[in-house]
Amino acid sequence: MIYRSIRQMHKMLGQLDTWLVKTAEYAQKKPFDVNTLLTFRLAPDQHSFVRQVQSSCDHAKMAAARLTGKEAPKHPDDEQTFEALHARIRAVRTWLDGFSAADFEGAEKRIVTYPPWEGKVMLGEDYLLERALPNFFFHVTHAYAILRNNGVDLGKKDYIGQLSLRAP
Amino acid sequence: MIYRSIRQMHKMLGQLDTWLVKTAEYAQKKPFDVNTLLTFRLAPDQHSFVRQVQSSCDHAKMAAARLTGKEAPKHPDDEQTFEALHARIRAVRTWLDGFSAADFEGAEKRIVTYPPWEGKVMLGEDYLLERALPNFFFHVTHAYAILRNNGVDLGKKDYIGQLSLRAP
Numbered sequence: 588m589i590y591r592s593i594r595q596m597h598k599m600l601g602q603l604d605t606w607l608v609k610t611a612e613y614a615q616k617k618p619f620d621v622n623t624l625l626t627f628r629l630a631p632d633q634h635s636f637v638r639q640v641q642s643s644c645d646h647a648k649m650a651a652a653r654l655t656g657k658e659a660p661k662h663p664d665d666e667q668t669f670e671a672l673h674a675r676i677r678a679v680r681t682w683l684d685g686f687s688a689a690d691f692e693g694a695e696k697r698i699v700t701y702p703p704w705e706g707k708v709m710l711g712e713d714y715l716l717e718r719a720l721p722n723f724f725f726h727v728t729h730a731y732a733i734l735r736n737n738g739v740d741l742g743k744k745d746y747i748g749q750l751s752l753r754a755p
Numbered sequence: 756m757i758y759r760s761i762r763q764m765h766k767m768l769g770q771l772d773t774w775l776v777k778t779a780e781y782a783q784k785k786p787f788d789v790n791t792l793l794t795f796r797l798a799p800d801q802h803s804f805v806r807q808v809q810s811s812c813d814h815a816k817m818a819a820a821r822l823t824g825k826e827a828p829k830h831p832d833d834e835q836t837f838e839a840l841h842a843r844i845r846a847v848r849t850w851l852d853g854f855s856a857a858d859f860e861g862a863e864k865r866i867v868t869y870p871p872w873e874g875k876v877m878l879g880e881d882y883l884l885e886r887a888l889p890n891f892f893f894h895v896t897h898a899y900a901i902l903r904n905n906g907v908d909l910g911k912k913d914y915i916g917q918l919s920l921r922a923p
Contacts, residue, residue: 588757595885630904704918707922708922709918721767732900753878754876
């Protein structure tokens, strides 16, 4: 289920990518420069849109890295256009595609470390449920909320995406 | 891990409860009537604050119900004060406390039905990862974002809460 959680983050990053497309279409129609949205934020001491997207990517990336012990690729957070954000999302999704379920064997009990924890550690499953997933959804949802707050026509289906429905 | 996911929702509802307390303190200090925030929304076609809180409660409640086959208590969505929202959150958290890990045995493969799926079904794990958790975090984060957008002094620690840190 840990691998499946990483795949869910991969899927949500794909949804996020479609919101950027819809936002660019909306901007072209109005018209306005879509990149003006990069610095938009819902509170002066919250992250801007561009940082929300970067953080969404980072939380997915770091979850996969920390839960498997692999090193994550570095991204310098220098995106200044929607095109660059597309590329960032694409890079992280492609990197996540390199994992298989086998990479996450034993991840539940894997020791996760993080400098701000001052020497303390978390077990993999605790880390995933208490920190990685909540943080990931926090930033993805803030990105979504910023776009909705600016009039972009997104709905719950854009957020949730396709479900694994099957015949009964 | 399914039971642990339900416990994480239980925990996040507890965090949400503390945001309401901080918001009431902020309102008293300014001062303004805290209940004016109940109808605040980030976009005219998004849910209001009160509905975001109700939906957070409902997604946690329905996840536990659908994944165990138990019937969920009904809530008429008639809250008109912060006090009533506290009571709603408390009721759902208390109901969730009645579950044990054993109730979720086999939940991964449990058949989940939902009227809008037109006869199709989801397996429990798919439902949890693709629908229940994303929806739950969507509404909790929107509640948080609405409060931040209105100047309430919340931070990431209020969102994440206590982590299960342990000695290495």
